[in-house]
Amino acid sequence: MDAAASDSVFVIDHPVIQTKLTELRDVTADHRKFRTLLDEIAGLMVYEVTRDWPTRPQPVRTPLEQTTGRVLARQVTLVPILRAGLGMSDGVLRMLPEARLGHLGVYRDEKTLEPVSYYQKLPPDIAQTEVLLIDPMLATGGSGSAAISFLKKAGVTNMRFVCLVAAPEGIAALHAQHPEVPIYCAAIDRQLNERGYILPGLGDAGDRIFGT
Numbered sequence: 626m627d628a629a630a631s632d633s634v635f636v637i638d639h640p641v642i643q644t645k646l647t648e649l650r651d652v653t654a655d656h657r658k659f660r661t662l663l664d665e666i667a668g669l670m671v672y673e674v675t676r677d678w679p680t681r682p683q684p685v686r687t688p689l690e691q692t693t694g695r696v697l698a699r700q701v702t703l704v705p706i707l708r709a710g711l712g713m714s715d716g717v718l719r720m721l722p723e724a725r726l727g728h729l730g731v732y733r734d735e736k737t738l739e740p741v742s743y744y745q746k747l748p749p750d751i752a753q754t755e756v757l758l759i760d761p762m763l764a765t766g767g768s769g770s771a772a773i774s775f776l777k778k779a780g781v782t783n784m785r786f787v788c789l790v791a792a793p794e795g796i797a798a799l800h801a802q803h804p805e806v807p808i809y810c811a812a813i814d815r816q817l818n819e820r821g822y823i824l825p826g827l828g829d830a831g832d833r834i835f836g837t
């Protein structure tokens with residue numbers, strides 16, 4: 626894993642993830658293939674994203690003797706940003722099956738590129754948990770920043786933003802508002818185009834996942 630633009634931006638450059646990301650970017654990948662790849666990459670990213678989470682000792686009896694293992698110290702909450710974040714949920718949940726789920730509905734206004742929040746539902750005790758905020762794309766950073774602001778209002782202090790492709794503009798904007806929130810991604814792409822799409826990117830993630 627590369628610590629990239631700053632100490633709190635991590636690029637997970639694992640060869641298996643990079644291979645799948647390249648297949649995902651391919652314009653000829655249909656929604657079935659796109660969904661499968663996104664799900665697989667999200668699951669693989671969990672290993673690096675959670676690498677330094679705290680653990681606590683837990684007694685366990687093996688078939689041979691009593692010993693002490695280690696388990697995650699805190700409960701986990703997964704928060705996909707709707708819609709496209711849903712495409713990563715199952716992959717992450719396979720690795721963290723005890724996690725609870727919150728949902729934040731945010732879309733980008735196509736003209737202004739400003740985030741529009743339309744739905745929020747979080748577990749009541751989310752503030753005491755480790756939170757993974759997931760969305761495949763960090764473009765202008767508006768949607769991610771709005772989601773983080775909402776999580777902070779709910780008392781969340783331990784959170785990580787996990788995306789696939791990040792634009793330099795989005796990283797800068799998100800960290801201007803929320804410098805303490807680490808960003809994990811599989812790639813930092815070149816730039817945004819005039820319509821706020823990431824170049825080279827992978828297109829509109831939501832449309833490619835859902836076939837819309």
Ligand code: PRP
Pocket residue numbers: 706707708709710731732733734738740760761762763764765766767768769795821829830831832
């Ligand atoms: C996409 C993506 C992010 C957002 C990123 O969602 O999934 O949420 O754009 O762009 P930003 O960083 O400039 O805010 P979109 O608005 O297309 O909504 P959808 O997931 O419902 O398709």
Ligand code: URA
Pocket residue numbers: 709762764821822823824826827828829830831
């Ligand atoms: N949202 C997407 O889905 N793709 C982009 O390139 C930018 C924002």
